[in-house]
Amino acid sequence: MRNIILSIVLTLVLLAILGLIYIYSGAFDVSQTTPHKPLTQWVINTTMQHSIERRVKDIKVPDLNDTTMYAVGARHYNEMCMVCHGAPGHDPSELAEGLYPEPPRIEEPEDIVPPAEAFWIIKNGIKMTGMPAFGPTHTDEEMWAITAFVINRMVKMSDAEYDKITKE
Numbered sequence: 734m735r736n737i738i739l740s741i742v743l744t745l746v747l748l749a750i751l752g753l754i755y756i757y758s759g760a761f762d763v764s765q766t767t768p769h770k771p772l773t774q775w776v777i778n779t780t781m782q783h784s785i786e787r788r789v790k791d792i793k794v795p796d797l798n799d800t801t802m803y804a805v806g807a808r809h810y811n812e813m814c815m816v817c818h819g820a821p822g823h824d825p826s827e828l829a830e831g832l833y834p835e836p837p838r839i840e841e842p843e844d845i846v847p848p849a850e851a852f853w854i855i856k857n858g859i860k861m862t863g864m865p866a867f868g869p870t871h872t873d874e875e876m877w878a879i880t881a882f883v884i885n886r887m888v889k890m891s892d893a894e895y896d897k898i899t900k901e
Contacts, residue, residue, distance in 0.1 A: 765833040781859060785850055788857075792849040797881040804901060806882025809875055811899040813867065814883075820899075822892025832863040842888050852880045 755761065769777065811820065817829040817836040829836050837844060845851070855876045858866030867876060887895065 765831060768833070777861075785853060789847075789849040789853050792852060794848045794852070795877055797848055797877070797885055799881065802878040802881040803886045804898060805875060806878035806880070807886070807895075807898045809871070809879050810882055810887070814879070817863065820887065821890045821895040823895070834862055836863065839883055840888065845884050845888065848880055848884055851884060852876055855879055 768774075814820075815823055816826045817832065818839050819825040819829075821840075825836065825838070839845065846854070854864065856866065856868040856871075856873070858864045867879075886898075890898075
């Protein structure tokens with residue numbers, strides 16, 4: 734039994750040493766312009782999805798069909814989100830082209846995530862993606878308004894309707 738424990742400890746120590754050698758070697762390319770290897774991408778996507786699913790279970794979604802939320806949501810979306818995600822008649826800015834992973838476009842109903850997930854992402858952001866957390870600077874009501882606007886209104890708008898609602 735003692736030999737088994739010693740073997741496990743030595744294996745863990747060796748793995749830690751190899752990990753440190755890898756870290757200090759500079760072999761991992763941290764460039765935004767180099768895509769992740771498939772295994773790394775799978776680990777990141779799987780971890781993100783399960784993390785979000787775990788955290789949205791207790792979120793109570795308000796009535797997102799309240800049309801009074803749309804103008805507030807449109808104003809906030811236009812100020813903070815359009816630069817990366819685009820909007821009807823508006824491509825994302827140059828800033829978004831340099832982000833990796835590339836921010837998702839929100840153009841069609843199938844691009845929309847469930848309301849609780851959208852709210853959680855808007856509120857908390859996602860590490861190492863460029864998606865900031867708006868929870869520290871916005872109320873839940875404002876973030877629900879953004880969620881309502883994106884989910885129920887924006888993907889159905891024409892370019893002119895988007896420009897009109899964001900100018901009001």
